Amino acid sequence: MKGLVFTEFLEFVETQMGADMVDAIIDDCELSTGGAYTAVGTYPFSELRDLLLAVVKRSGAEPGDLLRAFGHKLCSTFASGYGQYFDSAGSLFQLLASIDDHIHVEVRKLYPDAELPSMRIAGRSSDQMLLDYRSERGLEALAEGLIEATSNYYREPVTVSTTQMSDADGEFVRFTIDRKAA
Ligand code: HEM
Structure with missing residues (x-):
């Protein structure tokens, strides 16, 4: 999946839930990049799924709503x-x-x-x-x-x-x- 989707997703989480939430979910997940994505890079989709599920776990929000x-x-x-x-x-x-x-x-x-x-x-x-x-x-x-x-x-x-x-x-x-x- 393109890095643009990752960078936008992390920005979205930061706006909605704060920078601490971004740090926390990056810590929760095993990410090839340690959480440093570039918009033009390409990364495994599984990392986006893991980041989404980490937000769900910490916030209680529904994955579909997010x-x-x-x-x-x-x-x-x-x-x-x-x-x-x-x-x-x-x-x-x-x-x-x-x-x-x-x-x-x-x-x-x-x-x-x-x-x-x-x-x-x-x-x-x-x-x-x-x-x-x-x-x-x-x-x-x-x-x-x-x-x-x-x-x-x-x-x-x-x-x-x-x-x-x-x-x-x-x-x-x-x-x-x-x-x-x-
Ligand atoms: C100018 C408009 C659009 C551009 C430039 C664009 C571009 C992109 C790009 C770059 C990706 C990421 C591909 C990847 O991660 O490898 C993507 C994925 C996606 N696009 Fe578009 N898109 C546009 C409009 C739309 C619209 C209006 C929809 C509405 C249904 C849509 C549905 C999706 C979905 C659902 C994905 C996620 C990949 C998947 O579901 O398999 N796109 N798009």
Whole structure:
């Protein structure tokens, strides 16, 4: 997993819970880097999972709630660092449709070792989008936070619900994204 996700996660924990919490979870975990991540490096995903679980253990917060909140933070980072994708997409559904076809394709070109999910459109109308998330990392709560934050970014209010599904290719999570009536 890219170091950017680690550096953003530790910053998120610091903002939410303080620098002492960051020091404590770094002490709790066996990390290849001793906790010193650089944004362009690549590190085992297991370290992010361990850091998340250490926060859960110390704070009592739900892992899904933490990941969703972290999704909001990560979305602001993407919106300021990669604003061109948000500008050129111009709307929530267009941005979500461009993750698999465009955004993550460009990310993969920059970082061939990036571990990216698949985000496939399973249905789309003007008021609703069905978006299927598949990833070995099971970060659907992070994806949900990113979707919610992207909806806030464009000021297009939606409700997001999730369904666990499976097909011949394995398990996945379907997001049903409904536009709220104005
Ligand atoms: C400009 C917008 C975006 C950029 C630049 C971007 C880039 C990235 C990068 C660099 C990673 C880390 C890859 C790695 O750690 O190896 C990542 C992971 C991820 N991205 Fe995006 N992304 C964007 C938008 C989105 C949006 C809107 C979603 C919403 C669903 C999304 C879903 C995810 C998820 C869930 C992961 C975690 C990896 C996984 O679940 O397997 N991304 N993205």
